[in-house]
Amino acid sequence: MNKRSNDQWLADLSASGEVQAAALGDLRALILASLPYALSPWLSSSDPRFVSLAEEVAQETLLRVLDHLSEFQGRSQFTTWVHTIAVRQALTELRRKRWENISLEELLENQENPPPARLTADPSPSPERLTEKAELARRVRRIIAEELSEKQRRALIALAVQGMPMEEAARRLGTNRNALYKLLHDARLRLKQRLAAEGVSISEALDVFS
């Protein structure tokens, strides 16, 4: 296969007929060759499900590449940019397939009620110390409850369950990955500002939960 420069890739993919077809064919081959590496932690290339997933991903990636060709800014190799799109596509698809049958209720059981904060960190806690700590614990929990919206709380609990991907949590909350990220960023910022306003250092707040 001839190696194309970034400009050659752009030119060939924007062309028509055989020139474009050849470029697309080469790009498809590149994507298929890279997917075993991309997916290796989760799916072996000898797995019977691999081939159809790879084909699906390659197809979708080529479409996205053509659609977003003008967004390529030349800050990397063109092929790396394509691989990035393919990787996002592949992992999104894999996550979706893995999670679609899992019931949220099963997962969220027991996440709502935390265990009591262990007080054994203090070698000989005095009654005053225990009360102080319990009081701070109550305060921190209240602050968190006040600063988080219901949606934010649900999102955080869902993500706290081992392995739930952002897209899955987003889907269940009726939103998308970026919006979810922003939602949680907002929650973290509000909490940071509120704790500071209340004169509670984060180390103190963390201490309550250890």
Place this chain on the structure above:
Amino acid sequence: MNRITKLLRSIFSRRTQPAQDWRRDLLEMVRSTDEVELSCDEVLALLAEYTEREQRGEDVHQLMPLVAAHLERCRDCLEEYQALHRILGAQLST
């Protein structure tokens, strides 16, 4: 360790140890929260450059700190970065 990974390890009840309170992980993330953070799509648009520069030995934590910070918080983006890293690594060795 990636903070979202820690958040995700808040243990489901099957283990014998008590479940770690999700609030603890939240507070740890609050500690490193910045006013300005990139979204997942914004990071994806920069990931090719980030990964290539890193493979060339550039100090991307310094040069592209917003991307680096997002990868510390977001497990999904971290996985995608690692996948891209594997692909580029394979290319280098052929």
